[in-house]
Each structure stands twice: as structure tokens, then as C-alpha cells.
Amino acid sequence: MIASPPVGRLILEDGRVFVGRAVAPGTRFGEVVFNTSMTGYQEILTDPSYLGQIVVMTQPHIGNYGVRQAVAESRRPWVEGFVARHFTPTPSSHGAEGGLVEFLRDHQLPALDGIDTRALVRHIRQQGALRAVVTSEEDEAEALLEQIRSFPTMEGRALALQATCDEPYEVPSARSETRAHLAVVDFGAKDNIVRCLAERGARVTVVPATTAASEIAGLGVDGVVLSNGPGDPEPLYQVIGEVEELIRRELPILGICLGHQLLGLALGAKTFKLPFGHHGGNQPVKDLASGKVLITSQNHGFAVSADGLPSGCKVSQINLNDGTVEGLEVEGRPIISVQYHPEAAPGPREAAGVFDRYLNELGGAG
Numbered sequence: 001m002i003a004s005p006p007v008g009r010l011i012l013e014d015g016r017v018f019v020g021r022a023v024a025p026g027t028r029f030g031e032v033v034f035n036t037s038m039t040g041y042q043e044i045l046t047d048p049s050y051l052g053q054i055v056v057m058t059q060p061h062i063g064n065y066g067v068r069q070a071v072a073e074s075r076r077p078w079v080e081g082f083v084a085r086h087f088t089p090t091p092s093s094h095g096a097e098g099g100l101v102e103f104l105r106d107h108q109l110p111a112l113d114g115i116d117t118r119a120l121v122r123h124i125r126q127q128g129a130l131r132a133v134v135t136s137e138e139d140e141a142e143a144l145l146e147q148i149r150s151f152p153t154m155e156g157r158a159l160a161l162q163a164t165c166d167e168p169y170e171v172p173s174a175r176s177e178t179r180a181h182l183a184v185v186d187f188g189a190k191d192n193i194v195r196c197l198a199e200r201g202a203r204v205t206v207v208p209a210t211t212a213a214s215e216i217a218g219l220g221v222d223g224v225v226l227s228n229g230p231g232d233p234e235p236l237y238q239v240i241g242e243v244e245e246l247i248r249r250e251l252p253i254l255g256i257c258l259g260h261q262l263l264g265l266a267l268g269a270k271t272f273k274l275p276f277g278h279h280g281g282n283q284p285v286k287d288l289a290s291g292k293v294l295i296t297s298q299n300h301g302f303a304v305s306a307d308g309l310p311s312g313c314k315v316s317q318i319n320l321n322d323g324t325v326e327g328l329e330v331e332g333r334p335i336i337s338v339q340y341h342p343e344a345a346p347g348p349r350e351a352a353g354v355f356d357r358y359l360n361e362l363g364g365a366g
Contacts, residue, residue: 006136008112010054010083013131013148016123020114022136023087024104029151030054030080032132033301034121036280040297041100042067043344045077045109048163048188049257049299051230052154054081054134055279058121062113063088066096067103073190077104078163078230081134082111083120110134128275129154129301154301155273159231160239160258163188164209175201180222180362183207187229187239187258192343196355197225210238213245222362223252223334226259228341233261233271233302240265247335254358255328255337257300263337264304264328267313274324277301278339284320285340285351287327293320296351297344304328304339334361 008022012032034056035044041062044055062084082104091099104111112134124130131148165186171194173179179201184194187209194204205219209229216224224246233240243266246253255263261271278298285294294317304325306315317327317338326339342354 008136010134011144018115020112023101024111025136026110027135027137028080028110029133031129031154033129043073046073048078049228049230050079051159051163055079056083060085063100065093066091068097077107077109084113085117087113124276157231158235160187160229168207171198171204173201173203174198178203182223183216183221184225187227189227196343213242226255228257252334260337260339268310269308270305271302285317285326287317294351295348296340298340
């Protein structure tokens with residue numbers, strides 16, 4: 001007879017407690033957010049942008065198709081905890097290399113199911129993203145609540161410096177001929193960003209987050225990609241200064257997610273914390289020039305404010321749910337950015353056109 005999982009709890013900083021089953025034991029603190037994706041849970045777990053966050057899935061059944069190494073977005077999971085209505089114990093896909101629950105346990109990632117995730121998500125939408133703890137321990141709730149309230153908020157946390165690579169590394173073009181040489185500044189880059197560039201003929205040099213603009217220019221690259229990553233962009237003062245220098249050196253730049261926010265700050269804009277962020281594979285984005293609507297995958301808790309943008313820099317795309325900035329362009333220069341993830345493919349793939357546009361602006365043929 002298989003023993004039932006122990007009782008687990010998700011305790012929020014406002015004192016609300018959700019009780020369920022601790023399918024993977026442990027205790028971790030973080031900011032609790034919800035993700036509306038129906039698939040892609042392994043990509044979510046291994047996305048470095050989730051460092052510092054406990055993720056709640058709105059899709060009730062998670063783990064149906066198991067896990068496999070080929071779809072991982074990085075070398076390990078980065079989320080602080082994982083919550084769902086129900087984790088499927090046995091996958092039903094011929095491609096599965098293992099089950100999700102075993103994956104969570106192997107990586108010592110606390111996970112909780114059996115709770116009312118609809119009530120939890122409604123609470124987050126009303127109260128905003130909250131600090132929380134997911135735990136399988138029997139500690140007193142009051143003692144844990146005190147620890148939660150002393151845990152740092154996401155504002156002011158330069159988490160990208162924890163998610164970056166230690167040393168530069170090269171990824172060759174996946175085509176017979178190299179179309180361009182690009183530097184990807186790694187703030188917690190998903191592997192598929194590099195893969196999408198290589199598939200389009202780019203040779204990629206991935207460099208750590210704190211790499212100087214002069215060192216990047218010294219590589220002889222044709223352009224620079226500022227990657228996604230976790231945390232608040234504003235504390236990354238050194239990085240913002242280097243992006244300003246990249247702009248002065250007139251290098252073509254593509255910013256993605258956190259990279260978009262850092263580019264906005266370097267251009268003179270401000271950023272702000274969203275109430276509960278954009279997390280999911282079904283975010284509608286309108287391109288202002290064409291009028292077309294893209295269905296995009298997103299994962300971010302901060303956004304760029306249009307206030308403060310200099311003349312010649314314009315908002316190119318907006319989120320149709322809340323009107324926030326989803327894209328920036330510098331007129332007459334190959335400098336563009338998007339808040340969403342063009343490398344993600346939760347179904348619709350039109351967002352990946354950002355890569356083609358950027359490479360075309362470098363002067364290479366498709």
C-alpha cells in the first residue's frame with residue numbers, strides 16, 4: 001500500500017492558509033504568482049525568470065505527459081515552489097522520460113496539490129502577488145508568518161545576477177553558413193532564445209550579465225540580444241550603464257522580457273511593479289503599426305512605463321488586457337524590444353517573427 005503524501009501548506013503574508021498534500025517535501029519562501037498556461041510546465045519550472053517565485057498553475061491537471069530533458073529551458077528548475085490542483089502521478093506520453101512528481105522530488109523542489117487553486121488565484125488577483133511559504137513541515141503558522149513578512153519583496157532584488165552564466169560560451173550557427181555573429185547577454189536566458197537565433201543562422205556568444213559594453217564590442221559582434229531574467233530591473237545599475245554604452249556605440253540591440261525593461265531604463269523610461277504580473281501562454285499583444293494581434297507567452301512582474309521615453313523612441317506594441325507597454329523601437333535604428341517571449345511556442349508561433357525582423361535589420365538574408 002502506497003502511503004499518502006503528508007499534509008502541506010501554502011501560507012500567504014496576509015495570513016491566509018491553503019492546506020493540501022505535499023507531493024514533494026520541503027520548505028521554501030518566495031513571491032506567489034499564477035500561470036495560466038495549459039501545457040509547458042517543465043519549461044516553466046526551468047525558466048530562470050521564475051527565480052524567487054512560487055508558481056501556481058491554473059490548469060487543474062499538471063504532469064499528464066511527464067518530463068523529458070529535451071524541453072528543459074536551462075540546467076535546473078528555478079522556481080521556489082510549485083502548486084496545482086492535481087499532479088498526475090503517472091504520465092501517459094510515449095515520449096516521457098519520467099514523471100513530474102519524481103522530477104520535483106529529485107530536485108528537492110517543494111510542491112503542493114489538493115488545494116482550491118481557483119480560490120487561491122482569485123485571492124492573488126484581488127490582493128496582488130504576495131510573499132508566501134510552501135511547506136511540508138509542522139512548524140507553527142505564526143512563526144512561519146513572521147518569517148514570511150521579514151522575507152524581502154521582489155522590488156529591489158537584483159536576481160538576474162544569480163541567474164546568469166559564470167563564463168562566456170559559444171553556440172555555432174545551425175545552418176551551413178553563418179548569417180551573423182550575436183552576443184546574448186545572459187540575465188537568466190532560456191535555452192530556446194539561443195536555439196532560435198542559431199536556427200536562423202546566427203553564431204552566438206553568450207556572455208555574463210555584468211560583461212562590459214567595451215568587451216562585447218571587442219568580440220566583433222553584429223548585434224546584441226538582452227535576454228530574459230528574474231527580479232527587478234532597476235537595481236541593475238551597472239548593467240543599465242553598459243546598455244547605455246551599447247546604445248552609444250550604435251550596436252543593433254534586441255531586448256526580450258527583462259532585456260526589454262533594461263533597454264527601456266537605458267533609454268530614459270521608468271519601470272513599475274505589476275499587481276500580479278503576466279504569466280501564461282495566452283497574452284494578447286497588439287502591434288500598433290500593423291494592427292495585428294499576437295498571442296504571446298509571458299512571464300514578468302515588472303513593466304516599462306512610456307513616461308520618460310525620449311523623442312525618437314516609441315511604443316510599438318501594447319498588451320490588450322491592461323494596455324501596458326509590450327514593445328519599444330528607436331526610430332531609424334535597429335534597436336527593438338518586446339516584453340513577451342518570442343522563443344516560446346505554447347501553440348501560436350507568430351511571436352517568433354521578432355527574431356526574423358531583427359536579423360533582417362542586421363542586413364542578412366533570411
